[in-house]
Amino acid sequence: MNSLSDPFEATENERLAQIYTAAAELFCEKGFDGTSMSAVAEMVGITKAGIYHFIPGGKKDLLFAIMSYGLDRLDTHVITPAHAIPDAEERLRSIINNHVRLITSGSKTGGHNPVTIVVEEVGGLSPTHRRKIDQRKRVYVELIRDTLKQLKQDGKLQAVDETVAAFSLLGIILWISRWYDPDGRLSAEQVADEIMKLALGSLLRPQTQQAHH
Template structure:
């Protein structure tokens, strides 16, 4: 794995080697929890966190409120779990694969492409990605949980920032501010969760190609003929 984010990756690896406090010996539990998280996220997107009740969520997944409390201790805990569920997917499908790529330009391309594919593949028929949206709704978290979520997000931001720093050192980056570029890129990708409609004319593959092309064109200097050879 490349060594552009030593402190961030150490932090990330420590998190991944810590036993998941939500794990269960029941092999069906992860699927059931995923169903609960997705249903709850969709309701929260529709009604807002404060207006969403445990009854709403129980009805959406077809279980009793008591049955829901068998899986979840309360609404605030549920919000934290939804965020971890989304961040786990981000780590597994975006951060880890991209982190294994030595070439900075190819790494950046993988970050964009994989993240776009993650969002579009999880979009609902109604045209949004509730998990991705809810991951940014941190106001309802307990302070300790918010710090943990922010810590996990920071690892990803650091991967992007340090990849751009590496490209700048290679003379491949346009004359742009790295912080502005990092968060603009993230905003471009994350906003897909609010507007992409899987029933629309653009396929996930087309969206991925378009977003990747636009992002790289805005971030990287055009290659000279000599560089292309």
């Protein structure tokens, strides 16, 4: 927020993050069709010429750039830390906690996380870009599914199909971007705790869970 109020202090990367977030917010509000590069520039407080310095390809490139930015953040804050954890249950807890925090921390008053929502927009990408985004999403699904498979080998997984379970967990977490309001009744921490309880309640066998209470 500091760098937003003083745009001259923003580094190149901070400025790009501001642009992606502002553009995602406008897409959620007015649709892709109803959002102009000028409106994005105005929201970030730079000139229309200035925004083309950052996004030379214009609006057509912006959708792919926002999705890549969102998936970069997922890499940094969720996927990379998870890879460092050998124990499957610990890794699952880390994935849930970090991903929930990533979404709640980027959520806006009134209840939505624009970047997370735009990452899941369908349509509007060129086939090449779409393949790239789909490939990155698949990597994350595989990480979750492999973690569930390992939990099964450890005798800790409920009798559930790992694929359906992986997508269900993803549905629970990604849906937070549609309803979580940072000014609402529940703090980010409470939401993370509730999601952890709900997710583990459906995935882990009762005795495994109790050992952690």
